[in-house]
Amino acid sequence: MGDDxxxxxxxxxxxxxxQTPGGPVTAxxxxxxxxxxxxxxxxxxxxxxxxxxxLNIVAGLDRPTAGSVxxxxxxxATATERQLTAFRxxxxxxxxxxAHLLPGLTALQNVVIARLPWGDRRTLEPRARDLLARVxxxxxxxxxxxxxxxxxxxxxxLARALLGDPQLLLADEPTGNLDSAxxxxxLGLLEELRRERTLTMxxxxxxxxxxxxxxxxxxxxxxxxxxxxxxxxxxSVRMRILD
Amino acid sequence: MGIQGILAGxxxxxxxxxxxxxxxxxxxxxxxxxxSASQVYLTLGRMHRDGVVSSRRVRQERxxxxxxxxxxxxxxxLALEWLFESDDPDESxxxxxxxxxxxxxxxxxxxxxxxxxxxxxxxxxxSLRRDATQGFQREAIDAEIQRVQADLRWTVAVREHAGAIVxxxxxxxxxxxxxxxx
Ligand SMILES: Nc1ncnc2c1ncn2[C@@H]1O[C@H](COP(=O)(O)OP(=O)(O)OP(=O)(O)O)[C@@H](O)[C@H]1O
Ligand SMILES: [Mg+2]
Numbered sequence: 001m002g003d004d005x006x007x008x009x010x011x012x013x014x015x016x017x018x019q020t021p022g023g024p025v026t027a028x029x030x031x032x033x034x035x036x037x038x039x040x041x042x043x044x045x046x047x048x049x050x051x052x053x054x055l056n057i058v059a060g061l062d063r064p065t066a067g068s069v070x071x072x073x074x075x076x077a078t079a080t081e082r083q084l085t086a087f088r089x090x091x092x093x094x095x096x097x098x099a100h101l102l103p104g105l106t107a108l109q110n111v112v113i114a115r116l117p118w119g120d121r122r123t124l125e126p127r128a129r130d131l132l133a134r135v136x137x138x139x140x141x142x143x144x145x146x147x148x149x150x151x152x153x154x155x156x157x158l159a160r161a162l163l164g165d166p167q168l169l170l171a172d173e174p175t176g177n178l179d180s181a182x183x184x185x186x187l188g189l190l191e192e193l194r195r196e197r198t199l200t201m202x203x204x205x206x207x208x209x210x211x212x213x214x215x216x217x218x219x220x221x222x223x224x225x226x227x228x229x230x231x232x233x234x235x236s237v238r239m240r241i242l243d
Numbered sequence: 244m245g246i247q248g249i250l251a252g253x254x255x256x257x258x259x260x261x262x263x264x265x266x267x268x269x270x271x272x273x274x275x276x277x278x279s280a281s282q283v284y285l286t287l288g289r290m291h292r293d294g295v296v297s298s299r300r301v302r303q304e305r306x307x308x309x310x311x312x313x314x315x316x317x318x319x320x321l322a323l324e325w326l327f328e329s330d331d332p333d334e335s336x337x338x339x340x341x342x343x344x345x346x347x348x349x350x351x352x353x354x355x356x357x358x359x360x361x362x363x364x365x366x367x368x369x370s371l372r373r374d375a376t377q378g379f380q381r382e383a384i385d386a387e388i389q390r391v392q393a394d395l396r397w398t399v400a401v402r403e404h405a406g407a408i409v410x411x412x413x414x415x416x417x418x419x420x421x422x423x424x425x
Contacts, residue, residue, distance in 0.1 A: 180389055188373055208399040209392035212362035213369065233356055235363030236330050237371075238387065 007070075008168055008200045009035035009058055014067035016053050016223075027053040029224040030067065037167075038198040040190070042211035045220030051204035052097060054220065055170050058202065059094050060084040072167055089118055093166030095174045097204075099157035101145040107132065107152075108141035111160045124163065131159040134189055136182060151177040158186070162193070169193075169201040175210050187213045246278065246286045248325030249337050251295060251314060255322045256345035258299075258313040261287050270414035271340050287312060295321060327353060330360050332394055339401065347409040354402035361395040 016028040028050045035041050043051050056062035060076045069076040072091055101110045111128040132141050135155040145153055154177055175183040193199045211217050219226040253264050265283045290296045295318035298310040326338055335357050342353045372384045
């Protein structure tokens with residue numbers, strides 16, 4: 001282990017080609033990428049550029065057509081479906097572009113249910129309540145998804161992803177339906193978690209203002225990863241002087 | 244740096260008369276950006292005094308002589324510094340407008356720099372926001388955050404069209420030396 005401990009995501013030459021009736025669609029050109037522990041990486045790029053495809057591969061929800069994928073020391077290419085399920089359940093937090101909540105369960109139950117195979121309800125529920133409060137939904141725990149707004153469902157999805165205290169958080173447009181102040185609250189929460197627990201995250205977003213919250217920004221274009229150079233330009237905050 | 248940076252920046256494109264600089268600004272930036280002629284001439288006078296520009300007298304028939312202004316070496320350095328290293332959020336629009344004309348091949352690079360500057364400012368504001376819990380502090384910071392976000396998103400949109408923006412011909416009258424503008 002040693003140094004490898006710090007390497008959370010390592011993709012080498014990852015491609016993904018979808019076979020469709022209209023012919024093959026290349027969603028990812030060879031992508032090589034590493035993410036270190038405690039890093040927050042924003043994955044940017046226009047619609048259709050491959051952000052979700054890349055996140056799915058890192059999450060072990062999809063397999064690459066070629067290339068190797070190592071996440072938290074586990075090689076996903078050779079893992080069985082069962083191993084992948086346990087891996088996701090125990091070590092990853094995943095926030096999907098759409099929350100995919102179970103319609104018959106309350107917000108609180110939705111947060112808890114995915115963890116039940118690995119924990120017991122009595123210890124999970126108080127933590128789930130706490131997380132719902134931290135995403136600004138303290139009073140929505142007993143609501144069914146149909147009575148929640150899209151942005152609220154998305155935040156339930158985030159609380160669910162955080163419940164297992166994951167080492168890696170993968171989030172697909174987590175602020176897509178949120179107003180500006182709520183977005184800031186959520187970004188603040190993620191930054192707190194990154195610091196407190198050295199949480200590593202990869203966040204797909206097309207919003208530069210969200211991406212700015214990450215320490216590193218990557219840009220996908222037509223399935224290819226573009227190098228981003230940071231030259232360390234400062235940016236001054238406009239100070240308002242009362243006189 | 245304001246108007247001085249803008250005028251120096253325009254002169255990176257080559258020597259010009261004062262009235263041409265003013266006309267270029269009006270034509271390129273349109274109705275929401277205003278410059279007063281007296282401000283332009285006053286500033287050019289100061290720049291001349293400070294060795295930022297040199298001037299050459301150009302004879303005209305039946306009209307007073309005109310000054311053709313050119314950047315000195317230090318003026319050029321000042322102009323490039325204003326374009327690529329200054330960081331006044333209120334000047335992003337003019338910096339890009341000037342860069343489009345005088346250094347079109349570096350226009351996209353400048354959008355990247357401004358994106359980076361605004362992103363860094365956003366990071367700074369977000370860290371201030373974490374500790375702002377009293378009174379109206381959070382709302383006051385949110386107001387700044389939203390302004391910076393708007394700047395940032397605007398710049399990203401400009402960057403996405405950088406190629407086309409640079410191709411767009413410059414407006415009117417740089418080479419037009421008829422004496423309509425005094
Ligand atoms: N299951 C699939 N079958 C065929 N093509 C697919 C499939 N999934 C994705 N694609 C194609 O792969 C490309 C990348 O899609 P992807 O969903 O990764 O984009 P994205 O960057 O997440 O876009 P958005 O910002 O709209 O969410 C697209 O051209 C898409 O049509
Ligand atoms: Mg997507």
